[in-house]
Amino acid sequence: MSTTKLTVAILGPGGVGGMIGALLARAGHRIVCLAGEQTVTVLRQQGLRVDSDQYGEFTAAVEADTELREPVDAVFVTVKQTALAEALDRVPAEVLGTAVVVPLLNGLDHLAVLREHFPSAQVVAGTIRIEATRTAPGRIVHTTPFANLELAAPVEEFADHLRQAGLGVTLREDESAMLWDKLAFLAPFALLTTRHRTDVDTVRDRHRPELLTVLDEITAVARAAGTPVTAEGLLSFFDRVPGPMKSSMQRDAEAGRPLELDAIGGAVLRAGAAHGIATPATARLVAEVSQSEQRAS
Ligand SMILES: NC(=O)c1ccc[n+]([C@@H]2O[C@H](COP(=O)([O-])OP(=O)(O)OC[C@H]3O[C@@H](n4cnc5c(N)ncnc54)[C@H](OP(=O)(O)O)[C@@H]3O)[C@@H](O)[C@H]2O)c1
Structure with missing residues (x-):
């Protein structure tokens, strides 16, 4: 000691x-x-x-x-x-x-x-x-x-x-694997709860098809970046998160504070582009959250 x-x-x-x-x-x-x-x-x-x-x-x-x-x-x-x-x-x-x-x-x-x-x-x-x-x-x-x-x-x-x-x-x-382990969960969690202004329970219940698509995209990018995460593994983690949990991006949006949208969503899109992985559902979510942030400011 x-x-x-x-x-x-x-x-x-x-x-x-x-x-x-x-x-x-x-x-x-x-x-x-x-x-x-x-x-x-x-x-x-x-x-x-x-x-x-x-x-x-x-x-x-x-x-x-x-x-x-x-x-x-x-x-x-x-x-x-x-x-x-x-x-x-x-x-x-x-x-x-x-x-x-x-x-x-x-x-x-x-x-x-x-x-x-x-x-x-x-x-x-x-x-x-x-x-x-x-x-x-x-x-x-x-x-x-x-x-x-x-x-x-x-x-x-x-x-x-x-x-x-x-x-x-x-x-x-492995620095990259450590960062992607975190981002691969955080990005879908933050983007979906902020976009739909709701908690994780409602996201996995009412927006499940969109959640599955975004998990597929983000885990494909993470794997291309060298981190062996799977959409199934992340989904099972998502399903165990306490239902009322909100993301800090969502709490920032509710309080009218600047969002870490570029650091979280933008990072996934840039890595997807760098590795040639298509991320249309994630890109749409990033654009929609950005638009509502601009409308609120
Ligand atoms: N909070 C969480 O539970 C959590 C969990 C995991 C990861 N993170 C990540 O951790 C990072 C920090 O988040 P947070 O929630 O701790 O943020 P936060 O509560 O908003 O704290 C940020 C701090 O930065 C200070 N600050 C702002 N501009 C500054 C400047 N120019 N010079 C010096 N200090 C400045 C603020 O000072 P004032 O007090 O004067 O405003 C505030 O104390 C983020 O990237 C977030 O995504 C957060």
Whole structure:
């Protein structure tokens, strides 16, 4: 068991970043949240406040700043894709030191952006399975009985620190397979629940033919990208998801926030085009969600 204490920066202390920052701070690590001035002020005064089915209610004191000003051991990048370019200005590459940079955004294309901005070898692809919502600056409500990360690098010691703080961590060898395992479920879930403005139960009940077609398309793209997922396997997972579950894209649409449509749907279409796989049903869904986002704005 490692007893070293880390200094970890969290770029975007929202649902995901706030949850990870609070757990690591509670475990004794030094946490520096990087955010806009308003959130920085709140975090300095009140810390991160968590209400979690799994971890209980607690407040964790953290540091906060608008910019990274000293080297750290790790940086979690947990902004949404729509805010990534602007947020990266808060982490100058020359200040980073030897830190690992762990993005937990959904999608695929943010990795290339980060590997342009930072030394490529320091960027470790990650995914997270969790439902955590930022209800106000510094306030996080965590509603799943799990918070499970996957990291595509042999970062055993770092993973041990995360586990000791209460997070589930699996180390993966194949970055592309790790990202596609997540996207192959997320893309149909997000696109269909957002397009039809309904929960997963209604999607699998009333929109099943469309669900099957989209699963066929997306799993064909994932397989062409080297990940052995099948439509049958994903459908059986879909059928076991709790019925009232909504996607975060749908919650963003309901709240009038920008959607990660390009990161999630756009990524599938680009990969399909690159591998010569037709994705007409997915393309139609992306176009329809985009149109309703434009109408709402
Ligand atoms: N939430 C989930 O359950 C979940 C699960 C799996 C994956 N994900 C993925 O994780 C990523 C993050 O999602 P999230 O739900 O955690 O988002 P979120 O709750 O909206 O949090 C994003 C955070 O980024 C901050 N931010 C926005 N612009 C910024 C900027 N320019 N500089 C610094 N910080 C900035 C926001 O600050 P303010 O607090 O000041 O607004 C907010 O704290 C997304 O790609 C999402 O798809 C989320």
